[in-house]
Each structure stands twice: as C-alpha cells, then as structure tokens.
Amino acid sequence: MVLHIFIRSFPMEFTVIFDTYPAGLNIVIFVKVLEWRKNFFLIVKPNEAEEPMSKFEKTKDIVELLDISEGDVVLVGSDITRLAVEALRNGEKFEVHTFIDGLINKVGGNGTLLFPTFNWDFCKGGTFDYHHTVSKTGALTNAALKRKDFVRTRHPIYSFAVWGRDKNKLYQMNNISSFGSDSPFAYLHKKKAKMLIIGLSYQHSFTFVHYVEEMEKVTYRFMKPFSGLYIDENGRGSVRTYTMYVRDLDKSVVTRINPIGEELEKRNISKCKTINGVSFCFIHLFEAYEVIREDIIHNGAGKLFSIDHQS
Incomplete structure (x- = not known):
C-alpha cells in the first residue's frame, strides 16, 4: 500500500x-x-x-496472537497508524485502551508492562514537566500516560509509563544517565524482558542498543550533560542536569540499527509476524545484549553505526 x-x-x-x-x-x-x-x-x-491482507483481526483478538506469557516483562514500542487505518477500512475502530488492557491481562499481576514516553525537548533547553510533558513516541504511549493505573518514571528524556509488579521499583529510580546501569534499560536487561515492536523499523524503535553501547563504552559515543528546568510530580521546579551517551557528530557518526535487527532475526532472537498488514516483532533483550556486544567487540560495531564521509 x-x-x-x-x-x-x-x-x-x-x-x-x-x-x-x-x-x-x-x-x-x-x-x-x-x-x-x-x-x-x-x-x-x-x-x-x-497481495490481499490475511484475515482481519479485531483489537481484542490481536493480543491473543502475541507471544506474551503471565509474568513477562514487556516493553512496547509502536506506531499504530496502520492498525487504525486497517480497522477503519474493515468498519471497526482500533481501541487503544482495549489493546492496553489486553496486554495487561496477558502479563498478569506478576508481570510488568512498559511504554517508552520519550521526549527530547530537555536536550534543547526545554522544560520537563512530569505531569504535562507529552511522549513523542506514539499515540499508544500517550494513552498509557493518561491512565491512573500507570506511573511515569522520572528521567526527563527517557521516561517510561509502567504498569504492574515492578512499577514502584521503576518509579523510584533516579538515574542521571539515560542508559546507565541504574536505568530502566538495565532493569529490562536483568529481568530478561521482551520488547514488542509494532509497525516500526528497528532504526526507529530499538533504543536498547544505546544501553549496550554505554555499558560496553563504545568510542564513537561520549557522555554529554543536558541541563534544564525540571518540574517534578509535586509541581516543584528546579534546574537539573542529566546525561546521555550521544553519538560523536564531530566524527560524522550516523546511527544505523536495522542491520543488528536483521542479525537478531537470523538468530531467532527477534521473531516477527504480520497482523492486519502490520509487523509485530518480539525481541528477547537478554540474548540481544550478547549479540550487540559481540558486534561491538568483534565487528567494530559495524551493524550499529556508520561514518558519513560526505559531511
């Protein structure tokens, strides 16, 4: 299409x-x-x-087709535009809260569900307001932010909306570095979480790669501080500084993540299926860490970045 x-x-x-x-x-x-x-x-x-699309699945039925078990920790990155379009074409409406409720029911009370609610305005001197700064990572994530059964983690750049067993543990995190060993990304690694990517390429969703890059101290990135006004959950404002392991623009570094995603698929660590014309990929993050680390150590991170020689 x-x-x-x-x-x-x-x-x-x-x-x-x-x-x-x-x-x-x-x-x-x-x-x-x-x-x-x-x-x-x-x-x-x-x-x-x-080719004609296979059988159309209603919102409530999509979740039943996903490889999610009770007790799983699942991070969901998504672009639901195509799902909404296909629902409308079939006389239905893609119900975001029905979908979120379905995911909650699948992971159950012993599981944890996370949505990335990232916003990069703080990097440009913008204000982060815990209750009012919107997510720039999709409609599904903003729907989760508005729900009372979710809590938002507190990093001003890489925050998450969280439901489930570990939501208070994640809320209590006070990581300064976006991808540090005390960040939600480290939690996802240690908990052997799954990442579900809906309707997006690895390039535009697989942020976990940057956590591995920081842990392995790649030389094409460096730690950069960002300061700005931070309004906390109680409405108190203060100037705070947070850091991110950023690519080195002076070296013309260009992030290219799709090749590592393809490698994960070859090794069956990322498994994809198509539902309503939209790709749904599950990545096992603990195993993915080792593949990414291997690429950094033995392949010069060739499946993670390139150098733009024209800039």
Whole structure:
C-alpha cells in the first residue's frame, strides 16, 4: 500500500474522519497528532500488485496472537497508524485502551508492562514537566500516560509509563544517565524482558542498543550533560542536569540499527509476524545484549553505526 502524507498546522482537537469511496478510488484519512500539533492527511491508494491482507483481526483478538506469557516483562514500542487505518477500512475502530488492557491481562499481576514516553525537548533547553510533558513516541504511549493505573518514571528524556509488579521499583529510580546501569534499560536487561515492536523499523524503535553501547563504552559515543528546568510530580521546579551517551557528530557518526535487527532475526532472537498488514516483532533483550556486544567487540560495531564521509 502506498501512503502519501501531507502535513500542515491546524489548531483543532483530535479528529478522525474516514470516507469510503467506491472501489478503486482513494481512501482519505484525516488524523490530528496532538503531540506534534499537526494534522496528517493520509491518502491511501490501492496498489494492484499488493497481495490481499490475511484475515482481519479485531483489537481484542490481536493480543491473543502475541507471544506474551503471565509474568513477562514487556516493553512496547509502536506506531499504530496502520492498525487504525486497517480497522477503519474493515468498519471497526482500533481501541487503544482495549489493546492496553489486553496486554495487561496477558502479563498478569506478576508481570510488568512498559511504554517508552520519550521526549527530547530537555536536550534543547526545554522544560520537563512530569505531569504535562507529552511522549513523542506514539499515540499508544500517550494513552498509557493518561491512565491512573500507570506511573511515569522520572528521567526527563527517557521516561517510561509502567504498569504492574515492578512499577514502584521503576518509579523510584533516579538515574542521571539515560542508559546507565541504574536505568530502566538495565532493569529490562536483568529481568530478561521482551520488547514488542509494532509497525516500526528497528532504526526507529530499538533504543536498547544505546544501553549496550554505554555499558560496553563504545568510542564513537561520549557522555554529554543536558541541563534544564525540571518540574517534578509535586509541581516543584528546579534546574537539573542529566546525561546521555550521544553519538560523536564531530566524527560524522550516523546511527544505523536495522542491520543488528536483521542479525537478531537470523538468530531467532527477534521473531516477527504480520497482523492486519502490520509487523509485530518480539525481541528477547537478554540474548540481544550478547549479540550487540559481540558486534561491538568483534565487528567494530559495524551493524550499529556508520561514518558519513560526505559531511
């Protein structure tokens, strides 16, 4: 399917309009993306070469197809745009809270569910407000932030919305480094968590790689401090400093994560399936750490970054 996307500013509340025309004509979706304060006009054009999609699954049934067991620790990175489009095309609505509730039921009371609620404005001198800074990592993550059964971790750049057994443990973390040994990423490693990636490439979702890079002290990144106004959960403001293991722009370092994702698939550490035309990939993070570490030590991190010789 071919997506043509046009973006323009338009200060409205969230709106979704779906018009179905006779076969062969365009389907137009109008979606307001709150965190970007932009509207997306998605024109979905039929592609004669495209194979028919397999059986359409309703929201509540999608979760039942996922490899999640009671007691699992699961991190979910997602772009649900295509899921929403396919639901509308089939006369349904993709219900974000139904989906989240389904994941909760799968991990159960002994499990823990995390959504990345990252926002990089603090890196540019912006204010982090614990209760009001939105996630820039998708609609599903912002839905989780608004739920009373989730708690947000406290790092101003790499925070998570968390439900389950370990949510208080994660909330109590006070890591300064984004990817440090006392961060939620280290927790995911030690707990042998799974990462579920929905509708995204590894390049745009697999942040766990940067935790491994920091732990293994790669030389193409370095620790950089960022300071800004931090408004905590009690409404108290103060200037705080946090750090991130960033790529070295002076060396023209370009992050390229897809190759390591492909390697994980070859080794069956990442397993993918397609549901409603959308990829769902599960990565076993403990095993993934060793593959990433191996690439750093024995392959010069060749499947993690490249040098842009034109810059």
